Amino acid sequence: MPWKNAHVFSPSTFYVDRVCYTKILPQETPGNCIMRVPLDNKADKVICGPGLRRNGDEVLVCKSGILRHKPPNLYWIDSIQKRYVPAKGESVIGIVTVKSGDVFKVDVGGSEQASLSYLAFEGATKRNRPNVQVGDLVYAQFTIANKDMEPELVCIDSCGRANGMGVFGADGLLFKVSLGLVRRLLAPQSDIVKDLEKTFPFEMVVGMNGRVWVRARTAQQTLIVANLLESCENMTTQQRQALFRRVADRVT
Amino acid sequence: MRETPLSNCERQFLLKAIEEKKRLDGRQTYDYRNIKITFGTDYGCCVVDVGKTRVLAQVSCELVAPKDNRPTEGIMFINLELSPMASPAFESGRQSELHVTLNRLLERCLRNSKCLDTESLCVVSGEKVWKIRIDVHVLNHDGNIMDAASIAAITALCHFRRPDVGIQGEEVTIYTPEERDLIPLSIYHMPVSVSFSFFQQGTFLLVDPCEREERVMDGLLVIAMNKHREICSIQSSGGIMLLKEQVLRCSKIASVKVCEITELINKALENDRKVRKEGGKFGFAESMAKERITALKSEIAPVEMIDIEEKAEDIICRTGAPCDTVPSPVVRAPGTGQVGEGLQNAWGLDEMEEEEEEEEDDIEQGGPEKQPESETITSKKGDVVVISDSEEEEVVILHQGVEVKDFREEMSSGQKQATSASKKKKKKRKLAH
Numbered sequence: 001m002p003w004k005n006a007h008v009f010s011p012s013t014f015y016v017d018r019v020c021y022t023k024i025l026p027q028e029t030p031g032n033c034i035m036r037v038p039l040d041n042k043a044d045k046v047i048c049g050p051g052l053r054r055n056g057d058e059v060l061v062c063k064s065g066i067l068r069h070k071p072p073n074l075y076w077i078d079s080i081q082k083r084y085v086p087a088k089g090e091s092v093i094g095i096v097t098v099k100s101g102d103v104f105k106v107d108v109g110g111s112e113q114a115s116l117s118y119l120a121f122e123g124a125t126k127r128n129r130p131n132v133q134v135g136d137l138v139y140a141q142f143t144i145a146n147k148d149m150e151p152e153l154v155c156i157d158s159c160g161r162a163n164g165m166g167v168f169g170a171d172g173l174l175f176k177v178s179l180g181l182v183r184r185l186l187a188p189q190s191d192i193v194k195d196l197e198k199t200f201p202f203e204m205v206v207g208m209n210g211r212v213w214v215r216a217r218t219a220q221q222t223l224i225v226a227n228l229l230e231s232c233e234n235m236t237t238q239q240r241q242a243l244f245r246r247v248a249d250r251v252t
Numbered sequence: 253m254r255e256t257p258l259s260n261c262e263r264q265f266l267l268k269a270i271e272e273k274k275r276l277d278g279r280q281t282y283d284y285r286n287i288k289i290t291f292g293t294d295y296g297c298c299v300v301d302v303g304k305t306r307v308l309a310q311v312s313c314e315l316v317a318p319k320d321n322r323p324t325e326g327i328m329f330i331n332l333e334l335s336p337m338a339s340p341a342f343e344s345g346r347q348s349e350l351h352v353t354l355n356r357l358l359e360r361c362l363r364n365s366k367c368l369d370t371e372s373l374c375v376v377s378g379e380k381v382w383k384i385r386i387d388v389h390v391l392n393h394d395g396n397i398m399d400a401a402s403i404a405a406i407t408a409l410c411h412f413r414r415p416d417v418g419i420q421g422e423e424v425t426i427y428t429p430e431e432r433d434l435i436p437l438s439i440y441h442m443p444v445s446v447s448f449s450f451f452q453q454g455t456f457l458l459v460d461p462c463e464r465e466e467r468v469m470d471g472l473l474v475i476a477m478n479k480h481r482e483i484c485s486i487q488s489s490g491g492i493m494l495l496k497e498q499v500l501r502c503s504k505i506a507s508v509k510v511c512e513i514t515e516l517i518n519k520a521l522e523n524d525r526k527v528r529k530e531g532g533k534f535g536f537a538e539s540m541a542k543e544r545i546t547a548l549k550s551e552i553a554p555v556e557m558i559d560i561e562e563k564a565e566d567i568i569c570r571t572g573a574p575c576d577t578v579p580s581p582v583v584r585a586p587g588t589g590q591v592g593e594g595l596q597n598a599w600g601l602d603e604m605e606e607e608e609e610e611e612e613d614d615i616e617q618g619g620p621e622k623q624p625e626s627e628t629i630t631s632k633k634g635d636v637v638v639i640s641d642s643e644e645e646e647v648v649i650l651h652q653g654v655e656v657k658d659f660r661e662e663m664s665s666g667q668k669q670a671t672s673a674s675k676k677k678k679k680k681r682k683l684a685h
Contacts, residue, residue: 095257095259137259137260169259173262174261174262213261219268219272222265223278
């Protein structure tokens with residue numbers, strides 16, 4: 001796991017408008033250091049994100065994709081993936097499958113179901129249990145997520161406040177997109193979200209596991225937003241903007 | 253792997269949308285998804301796409317002894333496989349309820365409707381008859397496997413050709429495709445099944461449910477019909493109570509849909525027949541759209557044709573003598589062949605450029621004996637690759653995968669069902685590309 005010897009970075013802070021390098025394949029640099037890092041005086045350690053692995057003094061590539069860099073010292077590989085692998089600190093949308101005793105089992109799309117304790121909600125005590133049913137959607141964060149243990153989720157942050165997490169989702173539609181699209185949506189100045197805002201008002205919850213939940217005023221509008229998001233995966237910016245503009249004209 | 257559970261909000265939303273007559277992909281209540289039928293190079297192999305649901309059917313034949321109680325009839329064996337490739341909900345090995353239901357439905361649709369003339373499959377009464385075997389594999393499950401499977405099965409049956417048989421007294425001769433053309437099976441009619449899903453205790457009805465709609469439906473009604481408005485089989489599952497008017501209305505809708513689908517099947521068969529007769533290219537690789545992101549072939553690269561003759565002569569003068577060539581392939585042992593290995597590189601490039609050429613040019617492949625005279629490439633990077641006008645060797649441009657297909661066509665002549673399993677695997681691999 002590339003995270004082992006690196007700082008944990010919430011991927012929602014990545015943005016891709018910096019310099020990008022050429023595509024790198026894992027076999028291309030067997031054992032060679034792939035980059036000459038311009039050592040700023042500020043940072044004398046390099047943080048390796050997903051797709052990069054540290055091997056003693058060297059940094060190796062373990063996934064194919066585009067190498068990205070966020071100054072001062074953050075590097076990662078942008079790869080195309082649909083299957084989610086749980087990682088600590090990521091916020092995901094999960095579906096509650098089993099409610100047994102003190103824990104809920106939540107399906108997050110990974111190889112294993114994650115566990116969510118009933119005390120990990122804001123204001124929950126042993127007497128005051130949260131109102132969670134099987135089949136509900138929860139927006140939660142991973143506290144433990146590695147390949148050796150069962151992943152664990154919580155719906156509170158370190159201060160004990162919910163901060164937007166918890167059970168949600170009456171009335172909306174849940175659908176699945178690729179992980180790359182999800183990262184693009186979560187980027188701070190995302191073009192896709194800006195274009196989508198111009199069509200009509202709607203609510204959206206984006207999970208890092210590729211699941212997106214939307215709700216608009218009517219079912220028709222919700223379906224439109226869902227279909228637009230699913231289809232703008234492989235479009236160029238112009239195609240996407242043209243499509244969104246067409247939809248906005250039809251709706252108004 | 254476990255399947256993703258359906259959340260409550262999805263279920264509520266879907267039911268609410270259906271009440272408002274809205275479907276997830278924008279279809280109307282009685283609309284089918286896009287149906288696409290493609291054929292492979294072998295007769296009897298076809299892939300049917302209904303939206304994203306994809307199903308492969310393969311028909312093969314074998315001479316066996318007939319059943320004791322029916323000595324003059326051939327045997328038809330139908331098998332549908334649900335592999336984990338289609339959906340994480342399917343487990344290999346164990347026969348789930350869905351698997352059994354689909355198999356029974358498909359058998360009833362094809363066998364009991366007597367669409368195939370089994371009497372014509374008899375070779376020697378009581379001793380040898382043809383056993384026609386239809387294998388249907390589900391490659392992707394996005395709802396409504398039954399319809400896709402029935403379309404695939406009947407199309408594959410219509411597409412299939414069996415070897416011709418001659419009887420002289422006691423002797424029975426089976427002719428290879430080279431001796432006598434393969435003959436088609438005698439099909440009386442084409443039964444196609446249409447699925448109707450019911451919601452809210454039978455109040456709402458949808459034709460051709462997709463996977464999420466199937467998960468929230470209350471009941472399913474499957475009607476198998478042919479274009480002459482004869483019902484071949486009808487089955488209602490899910491335990492909902494259907495009124496007589498509803499069933500009659502469904503059968504009317506089914507007859508309209510079946511006519512459209514039968515027309516589509518006939519058109520596809522006709523196109524394939526035409527292409528094969530004219531000697532054009534056929535098979536799965538040809539029917540794949542070339543503009544898709546997942547297309548295998550790279551774009552046609554434009555080649556500069558200015559001053560081509562001078563350049564060609566120049567190149568020919570400059571090249572060295574060709575190295576010794578080996579007629580390819582060399583057969584080391586039965587079943588293994590060696591092509592080109594261990595010979596000197598006749599392309600005359602250094603390593604770096606060779607890699608570049610390999611990356612761009614998937615299309616051109618030539619055996620070692622074709623290289624020396626016909627293709628010579630300069631060592632300078634900027635020069636244009638020119639195929640000289642030499643008349644000695646014919647430059648054959650092979651497409652990826654056709655080599656394998658040609659081999660298999662030679663193999664399959666005269667061989668029977670034994671190789672159909674390996675054929676299926678190769679088809680699956682090609683599709684997985």
